[in-house]
Amino acid sequence: MSESCYHCGDDVIGKGYSLGDKKFCCNGCKSVYQLLHENGLNSFYAMEEQAGVKPKSSDIHRYDFLDLPAIRERYIDFEDENSVHVKLFLPAIHCSSCIYLLENIHKIEPRILSCQTNFTERTATIAFKKSFPFPELALLLDRIGYPPNFEEKKEVNKSIDKTFLYQMGVAGFAFGSIMLWSFPEYLGIDEAPAGFRSLTAYLSFFVSIPVLLYSARDYYMSAFKAIRYKQINIDVPITLGILALYAQSCYHIFSGLGPGYMDSFAGFIFFLLIGKWFQRKTYRSLSFDRDYASYFPVKKGQLVYAGGRLIGAKTRFQAKSKSERSRLANLWNKSSNVSEERTISQKKWDKLSAYFLVGVIIVASIAAISWAFIDTNRIVSTVVSVLIVACPCALALSRPFTYGNTMRKMGRSGLYLQNTEVIEDINEVTDIVFDKTGTLTKGSQEKVTFEGGMLTDQEWGSVLILSNSSTHVLSRTIAKWIKNKNLSIDSNVEVENYNESVGQGIEGQVSDQHIKIGSAKFMGLDAQDGTFISINGEVRGKFMFASELRDGLESMMADLTSNYTVHVLSGDSEKDAQMMREAFPSLENCLFKQSPEDKFAYTQQLQEQGKHVMMIGDGLNDSGALAKADVGIAISEDVFQFSPNSNGILEANKLHKLTSILVTSNFAKTVLRICLAFSIFYNIVGLGFAITGNLTPLVAAVLMPISSISIVIISTVFIHFRK
Structure with missing residues (x-):
């Protein structure tokens, strides 16, 4: 051996x-x-055990082409005088051990600063010292068994999408064709010539071969990898059902017993692929940015990739290439690692499928032993019927269809979630924390007054230009207020030495003036209300804002407080506290003068008390709390607004729909339970008939796609027609 x-x-x-x-x-x-x-x-x-990947033998000069400026520029995401950041496609990533090895690669090579992997995309984002040559990094990855693939990722994704559509198309074509040829069987027509029946049976066999070897191959590969690494995922019982149905059909065809069940075989795979396609389309319709720290600063002359967000002064850009390297989707790397691929929820489903498979095998074995004493001629038929009718297609489809439909319905209500796991997190929420400014209030539509001395048009212009450089809600409000004055302003002037202190204010050089806009603390003043303006070190006045609540919040807050503990945090002064309490009589937890650090600490404190927290906020001031919360929802005034660290983005004018969104999320859990109950009922009844010999493989095979279709109909109808 x-x-x-x-x-x-x-x-x-x-x-x-x-x-x-x-x-x-x-x-x-x-x-x-x-x-x-x-x-x-x-x-x-x-x-x-044996988790490694065999390294390919490689010439030490194999990756020297990465030193060529044109090639290097294509793969470098960020570079300064100290470090370089690259994102590489590593197809050999296949298990948790791969993730462990790659994320500890800095222990092998100290010049590597960090490595964050994305199991879903099989990519690694690596930061390394500039003194470490790029070709040597690629060579090191090759040596440990993870050679980088430098093909254009867009083309790879296109190829993957095309392949999947072809797989689905082949299965659908075979399903329709075999059903057409099987009409005499469906209608019980016995007068059909024997030669015709034999011809259609063999045609069904030949048409089903591409379905077996091509359309269903992803299930085999997934099941094989799971078994190889001594695991069981939901693709294992699916594969068992596919092979059992196909083997029984081939036996019937070649033994002359009948046309087999190739129609049900092709239909089963076709509906499974539709479910997977639906899930992929749902996920890929979303775009999120999880971490504002990933927006690296760039110098004059450096490349800025499409999808970047300008948060500093006005800048002039020159288009160099197409936008295929957008950063918006790529910045998942800090959190979308193997834990995203193998979430706790998904592990529960795989564990369920493992128990399911063991149970099916036990039931099939009991049936075989029982029929060995009753009628040996019916052993194979009974065992195959058990394996087919108990195939976990309903389990495989319940979750993606239910949560996929839920995410789409939430999208129509203005909430765009990161993934389906967020729906399950929402259902665990006990406390909801709101930021006030820009979230509960209308932000740029606030009533503004200016208290202070007279400013010239040129000075107002400088303040406008500086405020336009910030995405903060108060900066946008000030900019809008100045624009409404219809002053004669030179808009071609640019801001130099721009700086934004999160939670305090902004400053910069406009023409020959040093402008500061921010809080009293930012100006070095004693604690006072308002947003101050300083020109060349002299405080010239302050803006006062009268908050105006968004429409429909009174009823929303009343509904929320009856089911959740609601908190409101704000960096504004206590003067707005009375307004909030009058508007929301049921609101008990309302804190003001909260810094970004205070919001983070407050969220953390709630979690330490065992609470599951949803944070809803706007802007960079809330990024820490959004990241800390169990569910972080960023309010967006427009689709281009920067939304850091969020699990979802909610359109600002749809905030009043939050209650119905939460109800939809909880209803999805109910629908999922209904789907699971249907699946359990179907399997119990089906297994009962199969074990007793009252269910033929033909009927079992017909029931299999019907159970899949039923799950699709249940989840779609319940979610779609829920008000």
Whole structure:
């Protein structure tokens, strides 16, 4: 019996390579083991046995092309005098051990600062010292078994999308064709010539081959990988059902017993692929940015990729290439790692499928043993009927269809979620924390008054130009107020030395004037209300804002306080507290003069009390609290507004729909339970008939796609028609 390689698990041919009591299939695997062992990464093998990837032999000059300026520029996301940031596609990523090894690669090479992986996309975002050559980084990844793929990612995604559509098209074509040929069987017409029946049976067999080998191959690959690494996911029982149905159909066709069940086989795979396509379309319709710190500063002359957000002074850009390297979607890397791929919820579903598979095998075994004493001729038919009728297609489709429909309905209400996991998080929420300014209030529509001395048109113009450089709600309000004065202002002047202090104010040089806009603390004054203006070090006045609540919030807040504990936090003064309490009599927790740090600490304090917190805020001031909360929802006045650290984006004018959105989220959980109850009922009844021999494989195969369609109809109808 051949031994397995300690690193990658392949068979060791001949003597192989040895190191102590460990055997390796090649010198490459042995070298990687030594590299990991020398750097204290032995726990890589403790996570999963034989988890490694066999390194490809490579010439040390293989990646020298990365030093060419034109090539290097294409893959560098950010570069300064100290560090370089790149995002690389590593197709060899396949398990949690890969994630562990890559995210600890800095222990192997100290010049690597950090590595964050995205299991979903099989990418790694790596920061390394500028003294570490880019080709050497690629060579190191190659040495440990993760050679980078430098194909254009857009083309790779296009290819993946096309392949999936082709798979679905092949299955759909086969399903329709085989059903057409099977009409005599459906109608019970016995007069059809035997030659015609034989012809249609063999046609069904040949048409089903591409479905088996092409359309369903992703399920086999997923199941094979799971079994290889001693795991069971939901694709394992699906694969078992596919193969059982196909094997039984082939047996019927070639033994002359009948046309088999190729129509149900093709239909089963077709509906599974539709469910997967629906899920993918739902996910890809979203675009989020999770971390404002990922917006790296750039210098004059450096490249800025499409999707970037200008948060400083006005800047002139020159278009250099197409926008295929947008940063908006790529900045998931700090949180969209393997935990996104294998969330707690998904693990529960895979665990459920594991129990399901074990249960089906036990039931099939009991049925086989029982019928061995009753009628041996019915053993195969009964076992196949059990495996087919108990196929977990309903389990596989319940979650993506239910939550996919829910996300689409929420989108029509103005809430765009990061992924379906957020729906489950929303259902656990006990406390809702609102920011006031720009969230509960109308932001740019606030009533504004200016208290202070006279300013010249040129000075007002400087204040306008500076305030236009910020995305903060008060800056936008000030800019709008000045524009309404219809002054003669030179809009071609640019801001220099722009700086924004989060939660305090902004400043910059406009022409020959140093302008500051911000709080009393920002100006070095004693605590006072208002937003002050300073020109060349002299405070010239302050803006006062009379908050105006968004429409429909009174009834919304009344509904929320009856089901959740509601909190309002604001950086404004206590003068607005009375207005908030009069508008929302049921509101008990209302805190003012809260800094960004205070909001973060308040959210953390609630969580330490065992509360599940939803934070709803606007702007960078709330980014820390949004990130800390169990669910962070960013209010957006327009689709281009920067929304950091959020799990979702809510259109500002749709805030009053929050109650109905939360009801929809909770209703989705009910619908999912209904789908699961239907699946359990279907399996219990189906298994009962199958075990007793009252369900033929033909009927079982017909029921299988019907159960899938039923799940789709239940989830779609319930969610769509829910008011």
